[in-house]
Amino acid sequence: MKMVDSAPGAPARGRPRDENIDRAVLQTAATILTSQGLHALTVDAVARQAHVSRPALYRRWKNARSLALDTLDYIIAKNLGAGFRPAPDLHRRPHAQIVRSVARVLARSMDLRTVSGTLAAMMPALRNDADFNRRLMDEDARTRVEVERVLAPVAEARHVPVSALTTMLIGAIAYETVYRNRSVDDELLDSIVVLLAGPDAAAA
Numbered sequence: 080m081k082m083v084d085s086a087p088g089a090p091a092r093g094r095p096r097d098e099n100i101d102r103a104v105l106q107t108a109a110t111i112l113t114s115q116g117l118h119a120l121t122v123d124a125v126a127r128q129a130h131v132s133r134p135a136l137y138r139r140w141k142n143a144r145s146l147a148l149d150t151l152d153y154i155i156a157k158n159l160g161a162g163f164r165p166a167p168d169l170h171r172r173p174h175a176q177i178v179r180s181v182a183r184v185l186a187r188s189m190d191l192r193t194v195s196g197t198l199a200a201m202m203p204a205l206r207n208d209a210d211f212n213r214r215l216m217d218e219d220a221r222t223r224v225e226v227e228r229v230l231a232p233v234a235e236a237r238h239v240p241v242s243a244l245t246t247m248l249i250g251a252i253a254y255e256t257v258y259r260n261r262s263v264d265d266e267l268l269d270s271i272v273v274l275l276a277g278p279d280a281a282a283a
Contacts, residue, residue, distance in 0.1 A: 122143055
């Protein structure tokens with residue numbers, strides 16, 4: 080089987096990285112991680128299935144742990160799509176519309192099943208890993224900053240911290256879609272609007 084990295088011998092120092100190799104490795108590692116779990120993510124397995132030489136992998140990742148962490152970033156970036164990007168003027172709209180729109184954008188931009196499955200596979204082995212936890216916190220912080228900006232008027236009207244409102248919204252979507260395997264339909268959105276914006280706002 081022909082390897083992606085087909086140049087003989089070790090490359091000269093400073094040789095530009097081949098993005099095709101990076102992509103092939105991360106796609107393969109993501110498939111292994113989500114389908115078989117962290118224990119199956121070995122350098123040998125990824126090299127074999129991605130048709131990439133072991134030296135090519137070790138030039139990029141020093142061990143399976145560093146590959147696993149970069150694979151987590153890859154899975155999150157892929158399944159969060161372009162991230163949370165609401166309409167620029169959304170925070171000035173009626174509160175029910177704000178909550179409904181934020182919920183829709185979050186549900187559309189996040190493949191929570193894939194991300195949560197990946198985290199479940201990695202958590203037992205890496206729960207105390209500083210790099211693992213930092214990457215999770217960084218990703219959560221990027222999303223929360225934008226969500227909180229949009230939800231600020233709703234939180235002010237409800238007299239609750241915007242951080243708590245954000246946690247409730249993200250938690251509601253995650254619970255319904257991941258644990259109850261439910262699609263984000265109009266009925267669910269109506270319930271979320273009542274919960275977060277209040278019955279008066281929902282009826283407006």
